Amino acid sequence: MNDNPSELGPLLSRIRACRICVEEPLTRPLPHAPRPVVRASRSARLCICGQAPGTRVHATGIPFNDPSGDRLREWLGIDRDTFYDENRLAIVPMGFCFPGQDAKGGDLPPRRECAANWHDRLFAAMPQIELVLAIGQYAQAYHLGAGRRRTLSATVADWRTILAEERRPRILPLPHPSWRNNAWLRRNPWFETELLPELRAQVARLIGEGGDGRMR
Template identity: 50%
Template sequence: MSRLNEILDQARNCRTCESHLEQGCNPVIQAQKSAKLLIIGQAPGLRVHQTSIPWNDPSGDRLRDWLQLDKEQFYDSSQIAIVPMGLCYPGKGKSGDLPPRKECAPQWHKSVLEQLPNVEMTLLIGQYAQNYYLQDKPKTLTETVKEWHRWAPTYLPLPHPSPRNTLWLKKNLWFENEVVPYIRRYVHQQLKN
């Protein structure tokens, strides 16, 4: 068994936060050493928790649309690694899901990412991933995403593709006009090689 597979098995069996999770633990993560694209989102939603399939919800539909990838391509772990900030569904809050558990990223990210030498681009979806990975970034998500050139192609900060962000997307048409085409070109070019 490869070192990455050992780490993934350990991560999938992690119970560190179990006492804080109303729905219990179900770490959702996908990766293979050959992956060229890394997606770091927030944490699985309830539907993802129930199915154990990452981005298996309307947010995932929008993300796949942004990338112009079908489900078969998106779930090909030899090409695309998916390592959320929190591996388990954190539960429901007042205005949506709770934030990802703070224990997860420090416990798992470094060891998993060290085993992904072929990643050329990392999509940082939402403020939790951006706050964790981007140094000297602007205070707001909108400003951070507007300055995407600063980190591209290594990191690409994105808003969350949740249907709750439809208003943000309508107010910030530049995102789908400038950023999405760049990501699509880059991702398709990388996945061809």
């Protein structure tokens, strides 16, 4: 399928109607009906790239519509209205659909069909994106490739070097904002004292801020 890079609207329509993981899966078919979740525009300069929707996002169709989203918005220093303004902020997870759960009730990895079929074309249709927030190991593997460090902790710890690298869009690696990562955050206090101020400064530059430092 050859897409005109400027035709973002038709590309998004095809993504939202995608059934590849059911009809032509690379492994086992998706165990439920697809519900791709993606937000993009030709004006957003900031993109959040996480893992894949969870059960609540699958039910509502709203990305980061859960406690992890609340924490992420706090990290960014923005409110819900700003976060969901796709003219200012794109959200492109590595897997567009909820992948299902494993035997222990944890979410499965993102479906590989999404990146293989859609991601290169989607980012080609958004050349204005200046910064990608790569949340978690799967997003970091796609956006950093061989430049990803040995572990997620090592990748996030080297955020200054990664952010300064000559590339477009630039990449800022982050851990997942899940409350399951509370222990990681306690072990790495530099994340809050050093990385978060830079993250908020980048978000303010790309989105705009109010006088109290929170996005309006």
